[in-house]
Amino acid sequence: MQHDLIAQARTWLAEDPDPETRDELAALIEAGDTAELAARFAGTLQFGTAGLRGELGAGPMRMNRSVVIRAAAGLAAYLKAQGQAGGLVVIGYDARYKSEDFARDTAAVMTGAGLRAAVLPRPLPTPVLAYAIRHLGAVAGVEVTASHNPPRDNGYKVYLGDGSQIVPPADGEIAAAIAAVGPLADVVRPGDGWETLDEEVLEAYLARTDAVLASGSPRTARTVYTAMHGVGTSVLTAAFARAGFPEPVLVAAQAEPDPAFPTVAFPNPEEPGAMDLAFATARRAAPDLIIANDPDADRCAVAVPDAATEGGWRMLRGDEVGALLAAHLVERGVSGVFAESIVSSSLLGRIAEKAGLGYEETLTGFKWIARVDGLRYGYEEALGYCVDPEGVRDKDGITAALLVAELASVLKEQGRTLLDLLDDLALTHGLHATDQLSVRVEDLTVIADAMARLREQPPTALAGLAVTSAEDLSQGTPALPPTDGLRYHLEGARVIVRPSGTEPKLKCYLEVVVPVADAAGLPAARARGAELLAGIKRDLAAAAGI
Secondary structure (H helix, E strand, O other): OHHHHHHHHHHHHHHOOOHHHHHHHHHHHHHOOHHHHHHHOOOOOOOEOOEEEEEEOOOOOOEOHHHHHHHHHHHHHHHHHOOOOOOEEEEEEOOOOOHHHHHHHHHHHHHHOOOEEEEOOOOOOHHHHHHHHHHOOOOEEEEEOOOOOOOOEEEEEEEEOOOOEOOOOHHHHHHHHHHOOOOHHHOOOOOOOOEEOOOHHHHHHHHHHHHHOOOOOOOOOOEEEEOOOOOOHHHHHHHHHHHOOOOOEEOHHHOOOOOOOOOOOOOOOOOOOOOHHHHHHHHHHOOOEEEEEOOOOOOEEEEEEOOOOOOOEEEOOHHHHHHHHHHHHHHOOOOOEEEEEOOOOOHHHHHHHHHOOEEEEEOOOHHHHOOOOOEEEEEEOOOEEEOOOOOOOOOOHHHHHHHHHHHHHHHHHOOOOHHHHHHHHHHHHOEEEEEEEEEEOOOOHHHHHHHHHHHHOOOOEEOOEEEEEEEEHHHOOOOOOOOOOEEEEEOOEEEEEEEOOOOOEEEEEEEEEEOOOOHHHHHHHHHHHHHHHHHHHHHHHHHHOO
């Protein structure tokens, strides 16, 4: 067994084109570190609906140039099998470790396979790549990013020519084509022959961002902005300048791209502590709101002044921002379909119904939301908003930030705030309070065991609320294809449990709806909502054994 493992590692080492991972792997072989080698060679990083994502390092279970070259070769083979030989593949990348190398390798593989390749001019937000696919008439797009994952991770996200991320069966067919790739020496990788795009593609994207705003709308909201050490600063500030908003006050320590993400434990605005520097900057600058992007700027977080919150600033939940943007678009008189994933708040459906607009629920992820027919607006609770589906068929943290700033400006002119509008929505539709129980694990069997336990012994009540129905989403529903998840409907509440598709986490999404008779009843409704959410969290954790 040990001899086989060393032989497998030596075979991989002989093919590895990257001096850095070659040295790393050679040192593990030399040291006889079989435990670490076993982890690296336990299988291969699986290509799924999120593409690839994992920790950087040598071996087939890590993100590295060998794995990326194979992924690119498999994608090229798939595209050619689809009759798209000679088609254009556009490639974007963020500022993480190895992102530029992976983008260049992808361009070389595509060129060697007889496709045309074009690489974005520099590290840019993921939505710029999603926009460029349709703008340039590409047959596919690749974005090298690990989004908001830890610093040692990277990833590989694939879009097809409609500008949306891949869904089944394409993901399985691409995975099969990757598995069929032979020795790396047989993958043709010329040293040139692809195009490096100029700033025109970014200019076209920025010109498109203006389309999300109403002509003549107020543009007075003052913002503090953090790019969370990612690639958002230059694009967001350019978009705000074009639109005529006041120049955002930058969180200086997080404004420039830095793959080490030195000021945050996790570069995700939702993680505890990630927004501390933004809050400190806001206490000095006294803006109307804080806007944060994640490192590849496809997500948008919002915080608002709130005297009732310690420190004077409160992060809005993704569901709150999702409802606010929906209400703003309704007020502007838009038409079309509003869509969200099943883990997001049911408030969107109520807003759409009252406005006489279409509404759809999808599986988790913008790969599903972006495919809804007639989509006008889509959002997901994890800070993702698609506000211009004709321009970007994915979540876009830049255009979402513009729309939030427009809404804050409209309310400011009325002497009101985003919190006032949330109160209005609670009075109209009931208080929709949401929360998440999220458990990060080292051992993935913990997640599998929790899901098995819930399937075998489903809870009959949570926080004293009876479970009125339970669905195993792996069986599919009349409206949804199968997915690994469980959904419970309770009296006045809803719970969904699912493994994360991109991180080693079990995620449980909780929502309670508390009726509110009048403004005086809002504090009591909020307290009741918080009490129920805490009880559901406690009882669900016990039921799942986590």
